[in-house]
Amino acid sequence: METQKPFYNRDVTVFAETNFRDQRKTFGVKRADRRRHMYIIGKTGMGKASMLEHMIVQDIKRSEGLCVIDTQGLLVEELLYYIPSHRLKDVIYVNPADIDYPVAFNLLETSDDLQAQTELVQGLINIFKDLWVDIWGPRLEYVLKNSLITLLADENNTLLHILLLLTDADFRRRLLAKVTDQVILDFWLKEYQESPERFDSAAILPIRDKIGQIVSTSLLRNIIGQAKTGFNFEDIIAEKKIVILVLNKSKIGDEAARLLGSVFTLKLMLAAKKMQQPGRESADVYFYLYDFQNYSPALFNELITSPNFGLNLILCNQYLEQVPELVQRDIFGNFGTIVAFRVGSSDAVKLAEVMKLGMNPEDLMKLNKYNIMLTLSIDGETSAPFTAVTLEPLPVAGLKDNVIAYSRERYSHRREEAEESIRQSLHIYPTKNYAEAPIFVEPEISPANIDYPAVDAPSAENSVQDKSESDNNYTAEALAAFRDKFAQIIEPTNEMADLSIINLSASKPTLVEETKPQSKAVSPGEEVTFN
Incomplete structure (x- = not known):
């Protein structure tokens, strides 16, 4: 032959x-x-x-x-x-x-160009529609789309900030000061703020549940919670x-893999088109x-x-x-x-x-x-x-x-650095002394699992101002509960230190000498084996 x-x-x-x-x-x-x-x-x-x-x-x-x-x-x-x-x-x-060197990948990062932002938001909506097919509906899509557009008003926002946008009136007010689209402003000030109960079961709670699952997973949170992506998609193509x-x-996990792969594909496609x-x-x-x-x-x-x-x-x-x-x-x-x-x-x-x-x-x-x-x-x-x-x-x-060593050094951050930047971004600060922290047990946490304080509905006689203050108090208490829970899952604990889950003394990765080939001769059709 x-x-x-x-x-x-x-x-x-x-x-x-x-x-x-x-x-x-x-x-x-x-x-x-x-x-x-x-x-x-x-x-x-x-x-x-x-x-x-x-x-x-x-x-x-x-x-x-x-x-x-x-x-x-x-x-x-x-x-x-x-x-x-x-x-x-x-x-x-x-x-x-x-997990020790998470690469930053902000799913919302884009330019100030309106066309680029529109394409990104629509692409993200299509991805979430495929991922969340079991809960998807027109009202959820409506709230999610307005939320994503609003978050783009500040380049430091990430997908994690959607929880603050939905639950924290102060955060929402500060962010809306940067929004110029009147349609988006009308949504938050006239529809959402005046009648939030319209969106609770069909949109807000499902979004909080799904995003909350992401928040409660440090592996994914440390990647998509950093504001500045570690690499540039246009550079990938040009260089x-x-x-x-x-x-x-x-x-x-399956959903994390699908989300990251889909958004990476979307952003690469948008960069190529641009x-x-x-x-x-x-x-x-x-x-x-x-x-x-x-x-x-x-x-x-x-x-x-x-x-x-x-x-x-x-x-x-x-x-x-x-x-x-x-x-x-x-x-x-x-x-x-x-x-x-x-x-x-x-x-x-x-x-x-x-x-x-x-x-x-x-x-x-x-x-x-x-x-x-x-x-x-x-x-x-x-x-x-x-x-x-x-x-x-x-x-x-x-x-x-x-x-691996070069890519870690160039495109990644140490785990504790990533977690600290996310804490600052979400305005979450340590509430306990690490030395006094209890034995760590991985909690199953999403905003839907938090027991929010009960608040009496305002009576018909209450003024608009009274109702607004009541809503804001509820929001502040709910947010405080969420932040306390959130802090529990991103703060290091004694058990973490004991198990060396977080190695605070590890030095920067260094390049090693070229590895020797680990190969052996193969015959046609024979599978190669790796040492």
Whole structure:
């Protein structure tokens, strides 16, 4: 059997070899054809991650800009071994599970441009609608949208401030002094302030519950509660950064992974659209989304169907039922390259139809590991389907420890620094001496679980001023209760210190010497093992 060694080409990204009549010829997809996007589907363990590693490594070696998001962590953790020394400073490594060095990611951060703010708010509304489908309704959307627009009046606000906006009359009054939109002012001063009970059960309580769950999780709170994002999305594109985003659902939770991944995708898309200039070709950014079904479907409709603005998608998942029917239609109607590893029976029937295989769908169910059936974009046209074998798994080599250390130092803050900045931002101050703090037990806290003080409703004889004072007293007491509870979950305690959960004496991370390759020779089709 004749086999060609893989080649690395500036304009062709190789990922497989033909296997027709025992003739092995390495092939790939051209740069221009990658702008038509790529979809990869197949059961777990069939070789999808290995194929993606080859493509990503070539992008890295060619000094391309790329982003990789993974909700399992296996793919992105292996990628750290393949970062060459000359690209070390290009890497932005974001791992929310790294609790000692949280990377700041303010979901509300944007420019003063009205169009940018409008697109961000609408994008966030679409994401929350997908995340909160069990509680969503028109009144909740109305309150949430007005709240997000209002929070944008101060660049230091984060998603955590929505609780203060809804419950603290003093905070709301100070913030509204910065708002110039009369429609927004009328909402707060005429609708919300005069009849807050209209929104309680349908909007305010559900929002407080959902955001409260975020507040009560220090891991996520320390990331989205910092005012200034540690990296710039336009710089990611312009400077061809390598973004590696680890959203391991087993470590940070499903909803946190979906929220962070969706908002990162939204902000990258908005930055790419903003940087697009008429008559100029957009800079290519290769956007790898492993298990992309975990993110907001509303994002992909725009990403896939809008004119290309430089984000070249590589989407990957296990089976079609994970993806909404509308997104499936967008993919099969617009993507230039579709790659199928072994799939189940229902997927085999659908793929045989959309790929026009002209063969028994059962053949897709019997593909061996690393074997694929694909239709390839070639000079803007989609090829007839053919079979191939993906390249051998890569051995391990590189600067993994250096990558993590550099990215921590450049883009992260120490945990206690992040927590202190959030306390100051929310005007929450320690109420207990740490030395006298009780043994810490992780509480289940959201604003809905707080026992708010009972307040008698104002009588009909009360004046408007009396009613206003009564409402403000209730708000102040409720807010004090919330702050006291909130302080309990962000203040260090004796048990934390005893268990070294917070290492106050840890020094700044330092770069280490280059790690030696940890690889061994592999035969064709053999899985590489890592030491």
